[in-house]
Amino acid sequence: xxxxxxxxxxxxxxxxxxxxxxxxxxxxxxxxxxxxxxxxxxxxxxxxxxxxxxxxxxxxxxxxxxxxxxxxx
Numbered sequence: 275x276x277x278x279x280x281x282x283x284x285x286x287x288x289x290x291x292x293x294x295x296x297x298x299x300x301x302x303x304x305x306x307x308x309x310x311x312x313x314x315x316x317x318x319x320x321x322x323x324x325x326x327x328x329x330x331x332x333x334x335x336x337x338x339x340x341x342x343x344x345x346x347x
Contacts (some may be wrong), residue, residue, distance in 0.1 A: 298325035298332040 300311040314323040314334035326335040 296323060296325045296334070298327075298334065301329060301332055304330045 296314040298312050298314060301309055303309055309332070312334075314325050316323055317336065321336050322338075323334050323336055324338065325332055326337070327333050
């Protein structure tokens, strides 16, 4: 079964929570390339990990002040 990019974007636009981690939804980067969403798992020490970055570049981080809301879209 193959997912179209529109299907992936629709799924990514929904709120997700995977095993208590934050989810970075899929996004189109500054080069126009689609990047599939990914989970930000908790650290081994229990520290919370957030989806951080911008709408064109997402990454996992542990600094709450870099988090731009519940799952960057």
